[in-house]
Amino acid sequence: MFGKSRAPHKDTGVILRETAGRLDMPARRVFLRNAIGLGSLTFLTGCDVVDGFSAERMLQSVSDFNDRVQALLFDPNKLAPEYPESAITRPFPFNAFYSEDKAPVIDPGDFHLDVTGLAETKKPWTLEELYALPRFTQITRHICIEGWSAIGKWTGVRFSDFLTRIGADTSAKYVTFRCDDNYITSIDMPTALHPQTQLTFWFDDQLLPRKYGFPMKLRIPTKLGFKNPKHIGEIEIGNEFNGGYWETYGYNWFSGL
């Protein structure tokens, strides 16, 4: 059921915009109200004083600028700190845009991972095939945009190895993840190729539990938590910018650590 619900790429932008338009309005209104109320402050930033939409556009363009700054700051060889087993946070927090009981139920026998876009081999992957790939383990800190952090242990395949296996065009700009919980996010290629970026199948020596993203998530210790998609169903390599779920609401796209 979830396999079929994956959004086809052509429509993703439209769907996202529609979703944002529907779900975002209360928050957006509050945001704009505040922006207008603080009109007297906005003279500093050079936008129209009373035009809330203009303040929003100005902030979004600074956020885009911050994407470029962070891409420059990103050192592909700099590793996120790793911790001893004793530092692991247990229980590890659950966080999503839905409650824990709404996490998708995925039948492992039925599951397949789709590869689309700029890759030579686009055959779907079964879990059995994915589990057979060489794996590594990391104990790293997951940092949430909300301000909390937790140390966890994740095991899976190095994402750069996976990209090599599917013959991905690593000169492409983005990798987009479409998920079976209807989440979507995209990352820059340098981060996709970072040695700690991992296609994760195990958490704390157990099969990745449903609440943490069964059957697989992408673990990126060099980015904020919301850039670590769970329940991944499709991986697309391409040059078209697809943004993401939270990014549509205003979270910074790069969100590097």
Add this chain to the structure above:
Amino acid sequence: MSMPSVVLLPPHANARQPLIHPLIVRITHWINAVAIIVMIMSGLEIHNAYPTLPFKAPRMLTLGGWLGGATQWHFAAMWVLMTSGLTYVTYGFISGRFKRKLLPISLSEAAADARAALSGRLSHDDLSIYNAVQRLLYSGVILAGIVAVLTGLAIWKPVQLQTLTLFFGDFGRARIIHFLAMCAIFLFLALHVVMALAVPKSLRAMIRGR
């Protein structure tokens, strides 16, 4: 010839009044003020997403409407604060202004001056010389500002700038210190605004320079 009013001093009289705050100090002071207020308000909204305090900051003190909007304000105003703050601090050190105006710092002198101020015996006649309370608080807020910026960088980039994050302990501790530095600046701001309004000529000096 009639007596010149305060606002309409003839040019030669004006020139004899010493310049208390050079233009670069006045410009960066006001830009810093606005940037810091935006940083505090958006920061409090970010705080509310995962409160450090046992309560959430009231809505009237926050900016951005929700976490996403607040982070956009925070990561926009940080460039303004870093540029203007760095200019202000660099000028203060290189010109010798900080050394001249803020030293020496003495807690006992500050306590004595604070008592004098509370009993109405502390004079603000010469605005170019700071009393011991001012020296302590102005130095303190500059230090708090530097700590806020450094811990801010430490929690913004805990991987790329991990040495800095480690210097403050870890991500969680750096975040708490960031919050405490904000509290210090917040308290300073409250007192500073009250004092500037209580001694209007000090406010005028930060606008006109004299």
